[in-house]
Amino acid sequence: MVKDRIADLITQITNAGATGKTLIVFPYSKFHLSVAELLLKEGFVEAVAKRGRKTSSKLIEISLKYEGGRPRVSQAQRVSKFSRRVYYSYKDLRPVKNGFGITVLSTSRGIMSDKEAIKNKVGGEALFKIW
Numbered sequence: 434m435v436k437d438r439i440a441d442l443i444t445q446i447t448n449a450g451a452t453g454k455t456l457i458v459f460p461y462s463k464f465h466l467s468v469a470e471l472l473l474k475e476g477f478v479e480a481v482a483k484r485g486r487k488t489s490s491k492l493i494e495i496s497l498k499y500e501g502g503r504p505r506v507s508q509a510q511r512v513s514k515f516s517r518r519v520y521y522s523y524k525d526l527r528p529v530k531n532g533f534g535i536t537v538l539s540t541s542r543g544i545m546s547d548k549e550a551i552k553n554k555v556g557g558e559a560l561f562k563i564w
Contacts, residue, residue: 443509443561450497450504461491467544468537469495475535475546477506477563512559522556534564
């Protein structure tokens with residue numbers, strides 16, 4: 434059974450925001466930590482912390498950000514899937530929701546937003562869009 438951990442992460446973030454939760458906990462991996470740190474840097478979450486010492490019990494805690502009582506993340510959409518990978522060159526990247534959202538890319542230089550990819554002139558696999 435194949436599990437899509439990125440889809441799980443963005444679903445947890447959007448569902449937690451819709452129900453008013455302030456904290457979500459997700460199993461640790463370097464990949465998920467870099468995605469969470471990118472969301473922190475772009476202002477979609479309040480804080481990101483790594484908890485636990487053993488490999489089997491490491492967790493990522495993500496504190497959600499609210500503005501005026503409304504969650505900063507209203508929706509997210511998975512772009513690449515296991516069955517269909519989607520790649521963008523930096524020239525093909527367009528603003529998400531008139532600049533209020535971002536596309537998260539996995540590039541040869543790591544995880545980055547569409548704005549960083551355009552600035553660095555690098556393309557990659559589009560993981561998801563969030564706004």
